[in-house]
Amino acid sequence: MNIERYLTEHRQGTPGQIFRLLRQGRVTVNDLVVDSPRENVTATDQVRVDGLAVTGRQPQYLVFNKPVGFVLNLEPTSQRSLGSLLNALDQQRPLKALADLPKEAVGVVVASDDEHFLADVTAQNWDxxxxxxxxxxxxxxxxxxxxxxxxxxxxxxxxxxxxxxxxxxxxxxxxxxxxxxxxxxxxxxxxxxGPLTLPVDLPVGTYRGLFATEIDAVSSLEKVTTQN
Structure with a gap:
């Protein structure tokens, strides 16, 4: 099968994300960078994303409704932080948040264990x-x-x-x-x-995974491209 389908079946992201993974040179097959979605792979090939085997990498993309007084630290042991809101599974992930909402404010905060995704979102400079x-x-x-x-x-x-x-x-x-x-x-x-609106069903102090359409919307490189 081609690499695009392989990455999709191994839950490496939305179609838009997989396209960016390839374009950014983050996918290797047998230690060689692959940038074409049509590249064929077999069951014996070693496919990696960001140097990690795809079977061991299932990125998380989260949206928080941050409470007032909470900082953006995602360490589970940190008091009054986003980390203290995480469930047991997400506590094990090296999550980071976009550091752009001070503790005196509430509302939308995006976090992920995919630093390239966070960099893409930051590059948009969304309002x-x-x-x-x-x-x-x-x-x-x-x-x-x-x-x-x-x-x-x-x-x-x-x-x-x-x-x-x-x-x-x-x-x-x-x-x-x-x-x-x-x-x-x-x-x-x-x-x-930007295009990510605070979900109406997300109470203050809770979080959920981003939907595929939300991930692609906030990390889309189209905005940057059209300005160049």
Whole structure:
């Protein structure tokens, strides 16, 4: 069978991921780099990804709904960290998180044991969608910043509150600006990272695996390519 099918059957990722594995020179057959999905392999060939036999590598791709006050450390023994939220199986994996959401904020965090995937996501420089709830019905003016690309508001007359939504490429600046608004009611929440929206069925303090479509969306190199 060809290498693309082989990697698919051995659960090495989505079709998009497998294409990137080959293109990035991360697949070897008998210690020779293979970059064509049509390359044929047999049962006796030694196929490796990132130097590891494919039978021993099943990458994890996770999305967390990070609680307030939690840091992005994924060591299971670290208190008030993402690592303390992991189940017994995932505690055994060398997971890393995108280090882009400070502990005072909540919401979407992506983590994986595939460092190339994390590098691909970082390369996209996706905008983050940040939200904060304010008491009262007066919509405040947000501090001007060239990194703030879109600001929208929603007034709830019944509950006497305002939800302010900010799309920005500068997460620390966005969180600082939203947190400084008067009558802030709760922490800043990142509801989306680029095309990855916080799952509605993912409570604060929990996580799940990314779906194949989500993995390909957040790690797609199309955005970078079109800018060159």
């Amino acid at each position: 983050s969608t940040l939200q904060v709830s304010l008491s009262g019905t007066t919509v405040p003016t947000l501090t001007t910043n060239t990194a703030f690309k879109q600001v929208t508001s929603s007034v709830d007359q019944v509950h006497q509150s305002v939800t302010l939504t900010l799309v920005t490429s500068d997460v620390p600046a966005g969180i600082a600006a939203l947190s400084a608004l008067p009558a802030v009611n709760g922490p800043v929440n990142r509801t989306a990272l």
